[in-house]
Amino acid sequence: MIKKVYLYLVLFTTLMMMIGGSIGVFMAASDIISPAPYYQSFAEYRQYGGEIKPDPSGEGEIKLSDEELRARYDEMAASEKERQILRAKNSLFRSFGWVLIPLPVFIFFQRQLARKEQL
Template identity: 60%
Template sequence: MVFSLISIVGVVVVVVFMALIVTGLKDKTDKGGEGLIKNVYIYLVLFATLMMTIGGSVGVFMAVADIVAPVPYHQTFEEFKHFGNEKSQSDTEINEEAKPSEEELKKQYDAMVLMEKERQADRAKNNLIKSFGWIIIPLPVFIYFQRRLVNKDI
């Protein structure tokens, strides 16, 4: 959702910059419109890379939050027990001795909850690595173009 909002804002900014370029070129064809185009390009690259870095930072925060405080497992033991009983009752070949006891069901449920927590932690770690990519990749580009802009203004 954050990235879609960023992309909408990015499209609006690109349209505004294109309008500025067109009006700037009409007004400054004699006075060197290339400088305006280069400046608009630099500002556009700075904006895009800054938005990517901010989006990556939000992703990192969300992934760390998922690692620190994962979402609790949604199925209760009673629901698990009921689901297991329906499954075994529908099987006509299984007799009463083959039904798992309450303790065995509880062990299976605890194992399933533990596996789900581990799966959520692994998913959060994967998202953390991906979000760091959204920071690490555009950040050098941002720094390069920012230094280039500062050197032009001097």
């Protein structure tokens, strides 16, 4: 009786781990395919971002043009998108671990249960 409860408990636990890992795989894959858009608009970046840069001669500061600000903003948004994709790839790899590591344990204990049921 206790052995049977133990088998069912292990099966339940490993099944829950694999379901959680599968959900993580799906979420990471969706983040890779369609990452979240950058949260800050160009107007906010211009208002709060660095509109000025130090003068190379060391005297005062130079105000950046809209083209330079837009280039900096686009570069920052692209790097953030790339960072999100890299994080999602890392998460995808870890989620596959949550599916693949419990799988052999689940199969082994399922066979043990099937063998006990036949007896």
